[in-house]
Amino acid sequence: MPAAPASPSLLLRLLLSAALALVVSLALVGLAVDRGFRSASAGALEERLASTVFLLLSTLDVAADGQPLVSEGLAEPRLEQPGSGLYAGVLTESGEWQSASLTGVLEPPRPFRVGRGQERFVGPESDARFFLYALGLGWEQPDGQIVEMTLWAGEDPERYRDQIRAFRADLWRWLGLAALLLIIVQSLILLLSLRPLRRVAHEIGEIEGGERERLSGRYPRELQPLTANLNALLLSERDNASHYRQALSDLAHALKTPLAVMKARLESGESVTAEATADELARMERLIRRQLERAARSTRRTLNQPVAVLPVLERLAESLRRLYRDADVVIEVDGDEQVRVRADERDLMELCGNLLDNAAKYGRGRVLAEVRTGPAGARESGVEIRVEDNGPGLDANTFARLLERGARGDEQAEGQGLGLAIARQLVEAYGGQIDCEASATLGGAAIVARFPPR
Known part of the structure; x- marks a missing residue:
C-alpha cells in the first residue's frame, strides 16, 4: 500500500495562518488609518481655505461703484507669489479682484458664486481642477446699498496629494516593518509553544527504539491528558503482551498431557478408537477455550467509551x-x-x-x-x-x-x-x-x- 503523502508541518500551518491573519489585520488597519488621515486632511484643507477667506475679508473694501478693493501686503505671503498654488479672489456684480499668485497661471481656478450667508467647499472627493472654498456676503455701503459678493480661496491639489502620498509611504513602510517584527515574534512563540510536542515525538521515537518505556517529561496541562493516555496505552500493550505470552505458556503446558497420552498410545501400537480420540480432542478444545478466555479477561482495556x-x-x-x-x-x-x-x-x-x-x-x-x-x-x-x-x-x-x-x-x-x-x-x-x-x-x-x- 503506497504511503500517504506527507502533510505540511503543524508549525508551518500555524505560521502561515498567523501571518495571513496578521497581514489582513494590518491591511485593514492601514486602510482605516489612511481613510482617517485623508478625512482629517480634507477637513484641515477646508479650514485653511476658510482662514484665507477670512484673512482676505479683514483687508477688503468696496468702492462706491461696487468694485472690490484689497489692500496690499496680505498676511499670507503665498497670495503674493505668482504660481504659489494658493489663490484667492472676490466676485461682485461690478467686478472682481484676484490675488497676485494667479499671475502666469495658464488654467486658473473657476470660482463660483454663492448666495449671501452661504458657503461651499469643493474638496478632494470631487474631480475639480482646484480645491475651492467660497463664502457669500452682503456688503453694506455708506448709502445703505447692499453689494452682493463672493469671497473665495483655492489651492492646487498637488500639495494635498503629495502630503497623502508621503503619509501613505510612511504608513505602509512602518506597517510592513511591524508585520515583519510580529511574524518573527509569532514564530518564536510558536517554536517555544510546540517544543512539548517535539519532545513527545522524540520520546515516542525513543520508545520505538527501546530506549525508554514511557513518556516521562514534564508537559503543559493541555498535553497531560494526551501523555497520560499514551502512557496508559503503552502500559496496556505491555501488559497484554505479557498476559498473552503467559496464556500461551499455560496453554502449551496444559496441552502436554493429552498430547503425551495420544503419542504414547500411538507408539505402543495400542488401537485407538475414534471415541477415545474424540474425547482427547474435546479435552484439548476445552483447554484452549479456557486459556483464551483467561487471556481475554486478563488483558488491560483502554480508550473505551x-x-x-x-x-x-x-x-x-x-x-x-x-x-x-x-x-x-x-x-x-x-x-x-x-x-x-x-x-x-x-x-x-x-x-x-x-x-x-x-x-x-x-x-x-x-x-x-x-x-x-x-x-x-x-x-x-x-x-x-x-x-x-x-x-x-x-x-x-x-x-x-x-x-x-x-x-x-x-x-x-x-x-x-x-x-x-x-x-x-x-x-x-x-x-x-x-x-x-x-x-x-x-x-x-x-x-x-x-x-x-x-
Whole structure:
C-alpha cells in the first residue's frame, strides 16, 4: 500500500495562518488609518481655505461703484507669489479682484458664486481642477446699498496629494516593518509553544527504539491528558503482551498431557478408537477455550467509551430481586446517574453482577450498591463502586484468599469460587483495584472496586 503523502508541518500551518491573519489585520488597519488621515486632511484643507477667506475679508473694501478693493501686503505671503498654488479672489456684480499668485497661471481656478450667508467647499472627493472654498456676503455701503459678493480661496491639489502620498509611504513602510517584527515574534512563540510536542515525538521515537518505556517529561496541562493516555496505552500493550505470552505458556503446558497420552498410545501400537480420540480432542478444545478466555479477561482495556454505572447496577439489582424473591433479599441501589466509567459495558455488567450476587448469596437479606466519585468529578478523582451487605463480614486474610481462583468462603453454598477472582481481574484490567472494608451502613462486608481517573 503506497504511503500517504506527507502533510505540511503543524508549525508551518500555524505560521502561515498567523501571518495571513496578521497581514489582513494590518491591511485593514492601514486602510482605516489612511481613510482617517485623508478625512482629517480634507477637513484641515477646508479650514485653511476658510482662514484665507477670512484673512482676505479683514483687508477688503468696496468702492462706491461696487468694485472690490484689497489692500496690499496680505498676511499670507503665498497670495503674493505668482504660481504659489494658493489663490484667492472676490466676485461682485461690478467686478472682481484676484490675488497676485494667479499671475502666469495658464488654467486658473473657476470660482463660483454663492448666495449671501452661504458657503461651499469643493474638496478632494470631487474631480475639480482646484480645491475651492467660497463664502457669500452682503456688503453694506455708506448709502445703505447692499453689494452682493463672493469671497473665495483655492489651492492646487498637488500639495494635498503629495502630503497623502508621503503619509501613505510612511504608513505602509512602518506597517510592513511591524508585520515583519510580529511574524518573527509569532514564530518564536510558536517554536517555544510546540517544543512539548517535539519532545513527545522524540520520546515516542525513543520508545520505538527501546530506549525508554514511557513518556516521562514534564508537559503543559493541555498535553497531560494526551501523555497520560499514551502512557496508559503503552502500559496496556505491555501488559497484554505479557498476559498473552503467559496464556500461551499455560496453554502449551496444559496441552502436554493429552498430547503425551495420544503419542504414547500411538507408539505402543495400542488401537485407538475414534471415541477415545474424540474425547482427547474435546479435552484439548476445552483447554484452549479456557486459556483464551483467561487471556481475554486478563488483558488491560483502554480508550473505551464512558459507561453510566447506575443504570447497570439498577438492571442487575432488578434481576437479582426476582432470582432471590423466595429468600426475601432486599437490594438497594444509590448513586449519581452522571457517574461514568471508561470500560466495556459487558465487563462492567459481569463485575457488578458478581459483586451483587455474592452479597445477596452470603449476606443476611440486605444489600446496598453505591457508585461514588470525589467532589472534583470522575476525571480527577476516579470512581468507586461499593457493594455492602449485612453478613458476618470478611477479615483481610479471608478476603485475600477469596481473590484466588477456586477459593470459596462457604463450602455449603453453590458456586465455583470464581466470583471475586474474576472481579479482581476485571478491575485490574482497567488499572483499578478491589478492596474489602467494613460496612458502616449495614455492618457486614463492603467490597469496593476503584477505577482510576481517566
